[in-house]
Amino acid sequence: MKTHTAPARGMRDLLPDQVELRDHAAAVILRAYARYGFRRVETPALEHLALLSTGEGGDNEKLIYKVMKRGDKLDLAAAKTPDDLVDHGLRYDLTVPLARFYAEHAAELPTPFRAIQLGPVWRAERPQKGRFRQFTQCDIDVLGEPSVLAEVELVRATVEALTDLGLDGLTVRLGDRRLLSAFVAGCGFDAARTDEVFITVDKLDKIGVDGVRKELLGKGHDTTAVDAACEVLEAVASGDATTAIARWRDRMDLDEEGEAAEADLLWLETTLKRALPDGADVAIDPTLVRGMGYYTGPLFEISLPGYPFSMAGGGRYDRMIGRISGRDVPACGFSIGFERVVLVLEERGVKPARERRAVALLHGPEVPRDEVVDAAAALRAEDAVTPVPRRKKLGKQLAELEAQGFDRFALLEPGRPPELRDFQEG
Amino acid sequence: MKTHTAPARGMRDLLPDQVELRDHAAAVILRAYARYGFRRVETPALEHLALLSTGEGGDNEKLIYKVMKRGDKLDLAAAKTPDDLVDHGLRYDLTVPLARFYAEHAAELPTPFRAIQLGPVWRAERPQKGRFRQFTQCDIDVLGEPSVLAEVELVRATVEALTDLGLDGLTVRLGDRRLLSAFVAGCGFDAARTDEVFITVDKLDKIGVDGVRKELLGKGHDTTAVDAACEVLEAVASGDATTAIARWRDRMDLDEEGEAAEADLLWLETTLKRALPDGADVAIDPTLVRGMGYYTGPLFEISLPGYPFSMAGGGRYDRMIGRISGRDVPACGFSIGFERVVLVLEERGVKPARERRAVALLHGPEVPRDEVVDAAAALRAEDAVTPVPRRKKLGKQLAELEAQGFDRFALLEPGRPPELRDFQEG
Numbered sequence: 001m002k003t004h005t006a007p008a009r010g011m012r013d014l015l016p017d018q019v020e021l022r023d024h025a026a027a028v029i030l031r032a033y034a035r036y037g038f039r040r041v042e043t044p045a046l047e048h049l050a051l052l053s054t055g056e057g058g059d060n061e062k063l064i065y066k067v068m069k070r071g072d073k074l075d076l077a078a079a080k081t082p083d084d085l086v087d088h089g090l091r092y093d094l095t096v097p098l099a100r101f102y103a104e105h106a107a108e109l110p111t112p113f114r115a116i117q118l119g120p121v122w123r124a125e126r127p128q129k130g131r132f133r134q135f136t137q138c139d140i141d142v143l144g145e146p147s148v149l150a151e152v153e154l155v156r157a158t159v160e161a162l163t164d165l166g167l168d169g170l171t172v173r174l175g176d177r178r179l180l181s182a183f184v185a186g187c188g189f190d191a192a193r194t195d196e197v198f199i200t201v202d203k204l205d206k207i208g209v210d211g212v213r214k215e216l217l218g219k220g221h222d223t224t225a226v227d228a229a230c231e232v233l234e235a236v237a238s239g240d241a242t243t244a245i246a247r248w249r250d251r252m253d254l255d256e257e258g259e260a261a262e263a264d265l266l267w268l269e270t271t272l273k274r275a276l277p278d279g280a281d282v283a284i285d286p287t288l289v290r291g292m293g294y295y296t297g298p299l300f301e302i303s304l305p306g307y308p309f310s311m312a313g314g315g316r317y318d319r320m321i322g323r324i325s326g327r328d329v330p331a332c333g334f335s336i337g338f339e340r341v342v343l344v345l346e347e348r349g350v351k352p353a354r355e356r357r358a359v360a361l362l363h364g365p366e367v368p369r370d371e372v373v374d375a376a377a378a379l380r381a382e383d384a385v386t387p388v389p390r391r392k393k394l395g396k397q398l399a400e401l402e403a404q405g406f407d408r409f410a411l412l413e414p415g416r417p418p419e420l421r422d423f424q425e426g
Numbered sequence: 427m428k429t430h431t432a433p434a435r436g437m438r439d440l441l442p443d444q445v446e447l448r449d450h451a452a453a454v455i456l457r458a459y460a461r462y463g464f465r466r467v468e469t470p471a472l473e474h475l476a477l478l479s480t481g482e483g484g485d486n487e488k489l490i491y492k493v494m495k496r497g498d499k500l501d502l503a504a505a506k507t508p509d510d511l512v513d514h515g516l517r518y519d520l521t522v523p524l525a526r527f528y529a530e531h532a533a534e535l536p537t538p539f540r541a542i543q544l545g546p547v548w549r550a551e552r553p554q555k556g557r558f559r560q561f562t563q564c565d566i567d568v569l570g571e572p573s574v575l576a577e578v579e580l581v582r583a584t585v586e587a588l589t590d591l592g593l594d595g596l597t598v599r600l601g602d603r604r605l606l607s608a609f610v611a612g613c614g615f616d617a618a619r620t621d622e623v624f625i626t627v628d629k630l631d632k633i634g635v636d637g638v639r640k641e642l643l644g645k646g647h648d649t650t651a652v653d654a655a656c657e658v659l660e661a662v663a664s665g666d667a668t669t670a671i672a673r674w675r676d677r678m679d680l681d682e683e684g685e686a687a688e689a690d691l692l693w694l695e696t697t698l699k700r701a702l703p704d705g706a707d708v709a710i711d712p713t714l715v716r717g718m719g720y721y722t723g724p725l726f727e728i729s730l731p732g733y734p735f736s737m738a739g740g741g742r743y744d745r746m747i748g749r750i751s752g753r754d755v756p757a758c759g760f761s762i763g764f765e766r767v768v769l770v771l772e773e774r775g776v777k778p779a780r781e782r783r784a785v786a787l788l789h790g791p792e793v794p795r796d797e798v799v800d801a802a803a804a805l806r807a808e809d810a811v812t813p814v815p816r817r818k819k820l821g822k823q824l825a826e827l828e829a830q831g832f833d834r835f836a837l838l839e840p841g842r843p844p845e846l847r848d849f850q851e852g
Contacts, residue, residue: 004474004476004477005526005529005530005750005751006530007469007470007473007526007530008470008472008473008474008514011470011472012470013467013468013469013470013527013530013531014467014468014469015467015531015534015535016465016466016467016535019465019466019467019468020465020466023466031781034781034782034810035782035806035809035810035811036806036810036811036812037784037785037810037811037812037813039442039445039446039831040442040445040446040449041439041440041441041442041445042439042440042445043433043439043440044433044434044437044438044439044560045471045516045546045548045560046434046437046491046516046548046560047433047434048430048434050430051430065472065493065494065496065514066493066494067491067492067493067494067516068491068492068493068494068508068511068512070491070550074508076505076507076508079502081502082494082500082502082511085494085508085511086494088434088491090471090472090493100431100433101439103431104431104432104433104439105439105441108441109441109442109830110786110812110814110826110827110830110832111814112812112814112815114812120471122471122472124496134470134471134472145815147795148795149795149798149799149813152795152799153802153813156803267795271795271796271799275799275800275803324431325431355457355460356460356461358463359463360536369573369574369575369578369693369697370697372575373575373578373697373701374701376462376579377582377701380461380462383461384460384461384462384463385461385462385463386462386463386536386538386540387463387575387579388536388537388538389538389571400536401536404535404536405465406536
């Protein structure tokens with residue numbers, strides 16, 4: 001029988017060089033996060049569908065891989081809808097499972113708790129170039145810290161992790177969900193339609209100020225409100241950040257909580273300017289929206305010059321754990337776009353340094369196998385050694401071995417110790 | 427809304443200390459395997475159900491978590507059986523996906539190819555103590571090497587990995603599927619019932635020689651054949667390995683292939699005796715069966731004194747890839763029981779060494795937050811630092827922090843640099 005040997009649709013196999021690069025990226029990121037006191041936790045790939053269907057996941061909830069019930073619980077005849085036949089789903093992100101994890105284990109953990117999660121998530125999206133249905137997320141979260149200290153540490157740790165990977169010239173953009181709301185209200189939009197305004201403003205990069213204006217007016221928003229908002233967007237689009245922020249703040253009619261939010265945001269900017277590694281910059285961005293509806297306070301994204309997508313994004317979500325566990329816990333997270341980062345490293349041709357050189361130990365049929373065993377053992381004092389049967393066309397074989405990632409080779413001859421050679425000498 | 431916050435049935439969350447120990451175990455194993463030229467590959471968690479249902483997986487195929495079709499392909503009304511509604515499954519092992527991977531990618535890989543896989547698999551087993559429905563497997567495989575050199579290297583690498591983890595006194599047990607068959611035939615059993623005899627012989631540890639004899643006779647096997655087999659089992663059970671192996675070999679009526687298999691097994695034993703690290707032993711075990719029906723040649727297991735289960739097991743499976751891809755590829759693998767190994771390390775109280783000390787930086791409300799930020803940054807030159815708001819009952823807080831895995835603490839006071847202290851000085 002011959003089976004289809006391609007991976008499942010929208011998924012991929014990872015070859016040794018790919019895994020090596022990913023392992024390198026993960027190790028560098030985890031090492032940076034460890035300095036900041038973050039510690040890894042893991043949750044299972046499968047969760048109860050009830051947890052994955054609370055609405056916290058937004059549109060991702062439409063993309064869940066659902067797992068069929070098993071045994072007696074599976075009753076096709078009695079099923080009225082397909083959902084009667086499923087009980088678990090593959091997680092679509094790491095934030096919802098972390099909220100469940102914390103609700104379950106808070107008593108065993110320090111307060112605040114600093115979590116790292118690095119693992120696969122699954123979304124049954126329409127397959128497209130560079131998008132996969134299984135992909136890795138890398139999140140850090142501070143749980144139980146209400147103050148903006150959590151945000152400072154998340155941003156610093158993440159900028160440091162990305163800088164350690166060689167991504168220079170990073171820009172951190174800062175915003176705040178509460179100030180966005182105050183701004184939208186201050187412009188005179190209908191408060192009930194705030195989220196709709198966010199969605200359009202979020203498209204500024206793609207459709208420009210005129211596009212945003214057209215879309216907002218097309219949806220029947222008040223002309224004065226649209227003009228007021230676009231005044232700020234024009235300053236943003238023209239690169240005049242100072243004017244943009246001044247106009248933005250002018251529009252807000254802040255209550256006490258709003259003023260505290262504004263003060264925190266300004267402190268965050270000032271502190272990060274001082275504390276970030278050289279080469280990284282920080283700026284308040286009045287148009288930073290971020291998609292997930294669960295954010296409640298500061299928002300942040302990190303972008304890299306020359307790339308249209310952000311390398312990392314996050315924010316504060318103080319009410320999600322409460323909605324799951326019944327008890328609110330202040331929470332704030334930052335997620336590195338692990339697949340994007342790996343893509344950048346690949347494009348730049350990054351080759352991680354190896355602890356040991358990869359050596360191919362070539363042996364023909366004339367070499368007794370005991371000698372192969374012993375020669376391999378001897379070379380392993382220093383190197384990573386793979387015995388390889390020697391083929392007739394040695395030149396071709398050497399070229400292949402070099403292309404396959406070997407650093408050196410040795411031609412084993414009976415009764416002689418192996419001698420390492422560069423492929424160039426081959 | 428309050429959601430159920432326990433993980434899905436039979437699954438578990440991993441807390442920081444647990445992940446730290448698992449990461450340590452994985453790192454030590456991967457480092458040993460890297461010396462032997464093995465390189466990591468990854469396949470997706472989901473595979474086509476057709477691949478998972480070829481029969482190669484034996485009883486594990488009954489335990490598959492099946493994933494429901496999506497979109498237009500999901501048609502409840504037209505479904506005659508639940509299987510009409512599913513298309514993918516979560517992998518139940520790493521061997522079947524590797525066979526698919528190799529069939530798909532062989533042209534891009536060296537020959538022989540040495541693969542490491544470390545990742546989760548899923549089986550919907552009845553939950554029981556110490557058994558989980560998601561668990562980690564750690565496999566190495568040599569693909570494309572027909573000679574017993576593959577076996578030597580797999581066994582050495584695995585013994586070295588386990589020894590590096592501090593598991594001393596390991597015993598490697600060796601067998602061969604072809605010799606088992608020759609023995610069963612030589613005793614005079616019905617050749618068509620060979621697998622059934624294997625299943626009973628495999629219970630020797632649990633039910634003893636009398637139990638095996640009773641079960642074989644109860645199933646109607648020939649009395650002379652049962653007596654002949656039990657003669658060997660008695661020598662095994664009494665610990666007289668020399669007699670056991672002599673009697674075992676006497677019973678076999680070997681053809682040319684059988685004689686080559688016997689010679690390879692004896693060479694494997696001799697070579698490993700010489701090449702294994704100090705403290706590890708090796709022995710041929712005529713009763714070593716191993717469950718999976720796909721094995722075709724040498725079989726091996728590693729046991730640790732004091733534990734009733736093996737730490738690792740594997741063997742040669744030269745025909746599996748051919749059954750999947752249509753083209754036979756010699757293949758041989760060894761799987762470490764990762765969860766069992768971690769359990770042993772936990773029982774022994776192993777605490778992995780940390781690269782950095784974990785420091786709790788305690789700060790009261792009187793410390794300006796800029797100073798917290800700067801003190802944390804200063805301490806991070808050497809340590810892993812978590813800022814923690816100071817509580818009123820300091821003694822209790824310090825005891826908790828120590829129990830939660832912090833190595834040191836510092837009490838931050840306004841205007842002063844932080845000073846590290848042991849909890850004993852607390």
